[in-house]
Amino acid sequence: MRETPFPFSDHSRKRHQIIAFFSLLKVGIISVLMGFVVVINLISRSEELLKTHVQWAVLTLVAIACGSLIVTALALKYREKSADRVFLGVLLIDLLITTVLVHLTGGANSPYAILFLVPVIAMAVVFSTLWAAWFTFIVLALYFGISIAGWTQLIPAVKGQFILPSQIPTLELVRRLSLNASAFATVSALSIYLARRLSQYENVVETTQREILELTFRHRDILNSLGDGVISLDNQGTILLANRMAVKILGEGAKKMANIRDLGPEFEEIFQFELRDKRLVITRDEVVTFLECSLTSLKRRGKKLGHVLLIRDRTEQEKLEVEMARQNHLASLGRLSAGIAHEI
Incomplete structure (x- = not known):
């Protein structure tokens, strides 16, 4: 038996779930890309697999990017209040790692350029529209900068690179930069739009939950202010809630009871036959209590939804009725005695 339900909304928990989702998404994308690389190397039967400094550098950077998942997980578990700042720092580090990966794996043609999208989407969903816009600008600047710098050899190629950024034809470079820039801008705009819609829906949900919570508290206060006990039951007799007076009348042990049958056979009879006016005499802890019980069915469109049991303490x-009867009896004896004395 419980007094009332208490719904609640934990906004920070939702944010942490989103952070965890994007961390796993990043690792998933990296795993897919690495899987393609491994498959291509196995198919080509390359003898240079993990024998160059570039390959080891790429593998190390990928491992660091995946290791950031552990940092995020530890922050979510042990530093909940600072988890947002930790996640922001991880995203900034991811941008730098992605920039280096793009240069090492072909510049504008790098398959790792897709990793630039994760921070942009995460900013829009986890933080704000302004943060997402700034990160989109940073991503475009980093992508254009590293691609052009590698193509013009402002940043020299590293020995062992399979695809040299400087060997990309001019038209191919322009086409790649245009396509990826359009993709980044489109994804950013969609992310911002969807994040705004999500925020609006969350605000509506939070407002509704707050109204439900206030209504629940108001109903609880009304129930607890009643002088009669009120117990709500489902169709199987399971106790859904009980007000404070019901617990007071039936005793503290009633809190542990889950079904109307646990209260005793007399209450089971009331529930089974839906009695509306039943008087009971119960003894708990050597205390005799007189009760008046009434069971009412709750129906909607002919369908029974449950029951409400009202309990009134008539002790x-x-x-008072016994005392009044005794006084009336004594008064009758007095009048009889007075009449006999008068006759004598």
Whole structure:
């Protein structure tokens, strides 16, 4: 038996779930890309697999990017209040790692350029529209900068690179930069739009939950202010809630009872036959209590939804009635004695 349900909304928990999702998404994308690389090397039967400094550098950077998942997970578990700042730092580090990966794996043609999208989407969903816009600008600047710098050899190629950024034809470079820039801008705009819509829906949900919570508290206060016990039951007799007076009448042990049958056979009879006016005398802890019980069915469109059991403590009223009967009896004896004395 419980007094009332208490719904709640934890906004920070939702944010942390989103952070965890994007961390796993990043690792998933990296795993897919690495899987393609491994498959291509196995098919080509390359003898240079993991024998160059570039390959080891790429593998190390990928491992660091995946290791950031552990940092994020530890922050979510042990530093919940600073998890947002940690995640922001991880995203900035990811941008730098992605920039280096793009240069090492072909510049504008690098398959790792897709990793630039993860921070942009994460900014829009986890933080704000302004942050997403700034990160989109940073991503475009980094992507254009590293691609052009590698193509013009402002940043020299590293020995062992399979695809040299400087060997990309001019038209291919322009086409790649245009396509990827359009993709980044489109994804950013969609992310910002969807994040705004999500924020609006979350605000509506939070407002609704707040109204439900206030309504729940108001109903709880109303129920607890009643002088009669009120117990809500489902169609199987399971106790859904009980107000404070019901617990007071039936005793603290009633809190542990889950079904109307646990209260005793007399209450089971009331529930089974849906009795509306039943008087009971119960003894708990050597204390005799007189009760008046009434069970009402809750129906909607002919369908039974549950029951409400009203319990009224008539102990004091019974004592007054007994005392009044005794006084009337004594008064009758007095009048009889007076009449006999008068006759004598």
